[in-house]
Amino acid sequence: MDIRRLQAFVKIIDLGSISRAADLLNIAQPALSQQLAALESAFKQKLVIRSKSGVTPTTAGLELYRHAQTLIKQLDRAMVEISSGVGPLVGKVSVGLSPYSAGSTLAVDLLQRVRSRLPGITLHLTESFDDIYSELIMTGRLDMAVIHGSGPIKGVVFTPLMKEDFFLLAPLSLEFPQDSTGAVQLADIVDIPLLVPPKHNFVRSRIDMAFLRKQLKPNIIAEIEALLTLQESIAEGIGSTILPWSVASRIVVPDRSRIYPLRNPVIQEDVSLCIPETVPETEASVAVREQLIDLARAMATSRNWPGTQAS
Template sequence: MDSRRLHAFVKIVDIGSLTRAAAILHIAQPALSQQIVALETHFGKQLLVRSKRGVLPTEAGKTLYRHAQVVLRQLDQAKTDINNTGRTIAGQVNVGLAPLSTAATLALPLLKAVRERYPGIVLQINENIGGVISELIMTGKMDLAFIYDPGTIRGVKFEPILTEELFLVAPRPLLDPKKADRTEIATEDVGGLDLVLPTKIHTVRQLVDITFRRVGVDAMVIAEIESVPTIARAVWEGLGATILPWSAAHAIASGRDDVIVQRITAPSMHTKVSLCTSDQWPLSEPAQVVKDLLAEIAHAYAAEPQADGLTPMGRKERKRKVA
């Protein structure tokens, strides 16, 4: 199999046009068409079809596209690893981080650590919803991620690192003055507030909805927002409260007397954050050292005292003993 054919095929699918792909690849269109014919002959399947919207992959073409991306990426990494044999570790590593979580807080420490220890590694950091990130890892477009653990997903594996507790972040005028200075608030009382929450595909939102249903409370959601800065501005403007892990909650309330952070109780809300990697494709050497660094930084965060003087793991242990 000529890797150039796979590269040409991927480019055609990405662009959706034989003519434009030929121009970008600096190949005559008839020669490019012949490469596709050779691929179709090799696999015994039609891979592309022409339509009014351009060139589209068939079902067989979509399958080849997914595999071709992984193969080409591994070939590039193999070249890098071979060229760097005996040298310092170098290469590109794509890392996914879940927004609205500790993961996003660790982005800068990770970048600093990589620059200090492995300056030959170029990090690509992508903040996105966990479902999107896990799909990128399955298809080989991303090396690893630190995201909320949704449970078993075929094609990826999760290594639990820490458990995050969720907190209410609210503008002071939104709360009952008698309860505004408390450190905790019951889930039932949270249900009576105007809430700005992530969309329903987000793990945090799913946890909130499940907890509210257990208590028999309807969430008064006035807006669904994925952007932490936008959620923060909505809280600062007094439009509504939100529910976030401590790291994000603390960042929104830091330095502001008009924003209150309270632990949610009766029941409390906890979610796992895990390292996510492919269970089919081995990590490159640069990706492995970045994974080890990310785990090191995350474990260090898990050992830091939080709002109640306990570490995330210590709080989990206290909860277990009380139970």
């Protein structure tokens, strides 16, 4: 089994096209097709389905893609670790940080820590609404990820980091009934225009569930992924949103928007660190994971983060 054939197969699946993969790999398309045919012959399975729009993996192809990702990544790690010899930790560590969560808030602090304490490690940080981080971890494309939820998910190991309460972030011009602690009841915001993440986001699912349990229907006027757009829309009075403190505190605009605690019910979500169950960790990824856990737990116990509790 030639590792280059597996690398080419992964590129074909990533791009969804043999011709595009051939261009990127600087290989003639017939030669790349022959490599794919050799793989299908070796495994005695059809690995892709060809169509006018490109190629899609079969069930067997998806299984090979997952294993190939792991093998390629382990080979890359072995080459880095062996060539570097004894000395400071080196290598690339990829970390997924869930948008609209404390994970994204940790990004800059984590980068600073790694630069000062682990200078031989290159961090790859990603925040994406579209990617399913658990799948990227299982295939070896991510070393770890901070996500909402506590599992279980097959192939992924969860380490609880904290619990986050959600808060209302509203234009300063809006006024709400508040209890003695300054909190706003969910029933009192049912009619205000809400700007929320898309449905596949954990924050959105918790918002929807809270309203459903109170038999209320939220007035959702837009779904917004970009935090800068959300920040300015709220400051301009277009709508309000519901977010964890870690995110709301980053986009509140003094004299234009305000954060309120939410009650009845309290909306809360777990934040966890995920690593692969079967792919071995490198020394570099273990070192980064330890720094990430330390930062998250320091955040959870800080008085600067209301509504956040260590798990």
